[in-house]
Amino acid sequence: MDLFDRYRERYQRKQDAVFSLDEYLELCAQDPLAYARAPERMLAAIGEPTVIDTQSDPRLSRIFLNRKLATYPAFGDFFGIEEAIEQLVAYFRHAAQGLEEHKQILYLLGPVGAAKSSLAERLKSLMERHPIYCLGAKGRVSPLFESPLGLFDPGEDGSLLEDRYGIPRRYLSGTLSPWAAKRLREFGGDIRQFTVHRLLPSQLHQIGITKVEPGDDNNQDIASLVGKVDIRKLEDFSQDDPDAYAYAGGLNVTTQGILEFVEMFKAPLKMLHPLLTATQEGTYNGTEGFGALPYQGIVLAHSNESEWAAFRNNRRNEAFLDRVYIVKVPYCLRVTEETRIYRKLLEHSALGQAPCAPDTLDMLAQFSVLSRLKDPGNSSLWSKMEVYDGKSLKDKDPRAKSLQEYRDAAGVDEGMDGISTRFAYKILSRTFNYDAEEIAANPVHLLHVLETQVRAEQFPEDLEKRYIGFLKTELAPRYAEFLGLEIQKAYLESYGDYGQNLFDRYIQYADFWLQDTEFRDPDTGQILDRALLNEELEKIEKPAGIANPKDFRNEVVHFVLRAKAANNGIAPSWTSYEKLRVVIEKKMFASTDELLPVISFGKKGSSEEERKHADFLERMQAKGYTEKQVRLLVEWYMRYRKHH
Numbered sequence: 001m002d003l004f005d006r007y008r009e010r011y012q013r014k015q016d017a018v019f020s021l022d023e024y025l026e027l028c029a030q031d032p033l034a035y036a037r038a039p040e041r042m043l044a045a046i047g048e049p050t051v052i053d054t055q056s057d058p059r060l061s062r063i064f065l066n067r068k069l070a071t072y073p074a075f076g077d078f079f080g081i082e083e084a085i086e087q088l089v090a091y092f093r094h095a096a097q098g099l100e101e102h103k104q105i106l107y108l109l110g111p112v113g114a115a116k117s118s119l120a121e122r123l124k125s126l127m128e129r130h131p132i133y134c135l136g137a138k139g140r141v142s143p144l145f146e147s148p149l150g151l152f153d154p155g156e157d158g159s160l161l162e163d164r165y166g167i168p169r170r171y172l173s174g175t176l177s178p179w180a181a182k183r184l185r186e187f188g189g190d191i192r193q194f195t196v197h198r199l200l201p202s203q204l205h206q207i208g209i210t211k212v213e214p215g216d217d218n219n220q221d222i223a224s225l226v227g228k229v230d231i232r233k234l235e236d237f238s239q240d241d242p243d244a245y246a247y248a249g250g251l252n253v254t255t256q257g258i259l260e261f262v263e264m265f266k267a268p269l270k271m272l273h274p275l276l277t278a279t280q281e282g283t284y285n286g287t288e289g290f291g292a293l294p295y296q297g298i299v300l301a302h303s304n305e306s307e308w309a310a311f312r313n314n315r316r317n318e319a320f321l322d323r324v325y326i327v328k329v330p331y332c333l334r335v336t337e338e339t340r341i342y343r344k345l346l347e348h349s350a351l352g353q354a355p356c357a358p359d360t361l362d363m364l365a366q367f368s369v370l371s372r373l374k375d376p377g378n379s380s381l382w383s384k385m386e387v388y389d390g391k392s393l394k395d396k397d398p399r400a401k402s403l404q405e406y407r408d409a410a411g412v413d414e415g416m417d418g419i420s421t422r423f424a425y426k427i428l429s430r431t432f433n434y435d436a437e438e439i440a441a442n443p444v445h446l447l448h449v450l451e452t453q454v455r456a457e458q459f460p461e462d463l464e465k466r467y468i469g470f471l472k473t474e475l476a477p478r479y480a481e482f483l484g485l486e487i488q489k490a491y492l493e494s495y496g497d498y499g500q501n502l503f504d505r506y507i508q509y510a511d512f513w514l515q516d517t518e519f520r521d522p523d524t525g526q527i528l529d530r531a532l533l534n535e536e537l538e539k540i541e542k543p544a545g546i547a548n549p550k551d552f553r554n555e556v557v558h559f560v561l562r563a564k565a566a567n568n569g570i571a572p573s574w575t576s577y578e579k580l581r582v583v584i585e586k587k588m589f590a591s592t593d594e595l596l597p598v599i600s601f602g603k604k605g606s607s608e609e610e611r612k613h614a615d616f617l618e619r620m621q622a623k624g625y626t627e628k629q630v631r632l633l634v635e636w637y638m639r640y641r642k643h644h
Contacts, residue, residue, distance in 0.1 A: 339365045483636075
């Protein structure tokens with residue numbers, strides 16, 4: 001099937017289907033989604049969760065404190081906001097059960113660029129998954145896309161519909177629109193003359209889904225929500241005739257769907273009153289003197305915290321406050337997930353295939369997360385960031401607190417300010433385009449672009465000083481250390497063998513030290529007592545700053561013994577245990593002076609140095625660097641070492 005045939009087939013699948021009222025009720029008996037309200041259809045579109053037992057993943061167990069985590073494929077590309085998504089799904093679940101939530105406005109509260117609009121767009125696209133069944137007459141669909149069940153009275157017809165078709169009584173609102181009431185009068189009460197139309201909700205065609213944006217007191221009235229008279233029809237109908245009305249307001253279109261109200265609390269207060277009656281009572285008034293209009297949809301609003309605070313503090317708005325279901329959408333506070341957000345953004349741009357040097361995205365994510373965290377006061381901010389990212393700092397920072405302690409001290413508003421993802425993405429765009437000759441990104445250019453932009457943004461003086469401090473005292477020194485390791489690994493041809501030898505020797509020494517037994521070197525015959533073993537072990541541990549040597553030795557020896565037992569006595573690779581890998585690398589690369597002649601791009605003193613340089617360059621490129629980046633980063637590293 002070619003492109004055009006597939007397009008036509010897809011179009012035809014979305015077309016209207018028409019049923020008689022009898023056929024519709026029979027369908028209801030077979031498929032509960034035929035009479036389901038908007039929250040239930042949304043829940044069906046979101047689908048069943050995948051439950052992850054975080055106990056089985058060391059990182060996730062630290063982040064989520066060993067609890068079971070429900071993840072939803074429908075939100076699989078939203079990273080680091082699991083709690084917000086859980087709250088969102090809970091709203092739809094409770095509303096679908098007919099609890100208080102079905103009378104509340106769903107309100108996403110968060111800072112700028114924190115994925116509120118993206119979540120709203122996702123919810124609207126999910127609403128398009130399942131069809132709605134709308135009342136029709138004389139070949140026309142009701143302009144309000146209302147449910148056919150509005151025809152029936154819960155008291156008179158409820159038990160019959162429940163017994164015969166399995167439709168619970170709570171689905172009968174007993175409210176017909178003025179348009180349908182007029183048709184009913186024309187039919188003399190014969191409801192068999194009504195038809196039922198199956199429609200797919202559509203943002204494009206304004207069926208069941210629409211968006212309302214705020215204006216101001218001078219140019220916006222409630223007509224954008226409740227519709228108004230169509231003056232072109234007044235020649236044929238009186239002003240209070242339902243057929244003279246233009247049902248083009250946000251509430252009119254979304255009777256069975258979802259209404260997105262962007263920046264809701266920027267709107268004049270009179271704009272918000274119809275929302276209250278629509279959600280609380282299931283009806284609202286139009287601008288003309290006919291009956292109330294039915295509403296069974298979802299009102300989804302979002303704005304930032306300052307607008308919500310101003311609205312909440314105004315006593316005139318008290319009626320609204322407990323009728324709003326707030327879902328906080330903070331910035332991501334985990335470096336790993338923030339990096340995944342950047343990768344997702346890049347994949348949807350022309351930069352998706354452009355070279356990006358290792359650690360570039362991580363560095364930007366670290367800067368963003370640091371800006372969003374509240375200072376813990378009695379602990380390092382960097383350690384707090386690493387704990388939030390699920391890392392264990394037991395051997396690195398004894399002063400580090402637990403994740404829960406950090407959260408308790410920070411309060412409920414952490415993540416509601418700082419550098420936005422939108423700002424970070426602009427930084428990334430400038431970094432990729434920094435060099436006119438090569439579209440690529442690297443951490444050195446990123447540091448420069450960040451510093452320039454922070455100074456240009458005119459942040460308050462204390463905030464600017466804080467952000468520049470992150471660059472100078474946290475990111476640059478740590479990147480120099482990371483880059484030094486990258487260069488040294490690429491320099492050492494026998495890097496792997498050397499590391500494995502150090503690993504095996506360390507484990508051997510640590511095992512004998514723990515057993516308080518002398519060690520005889522099989523090659524030299526030298527005997528090492530416990531004190532000498534301790535000296536040798538400390539030569540490896542001290543460069544890495546191991547805080548509790550005894551605990552560390554115990555831990556790594558037990559790890560190796562378990563690994564050997566599970567692998568028929570074969571020792572594990574030296575890179576298999578992250579903590580010890582870092583320790584051994586620190587020992588391997590304690591001295592770097594011999595590297596300089598090989599890694600520098602100046603004229604070489606011998607053909608051997610030329611060969612080693614070419615090999616070094618090849619290994620760096622295999623890691624993901626371009627040749628131009630290797631030159632830039634090596635020069636930056638040599639300058640940095642010289643001045644620090």
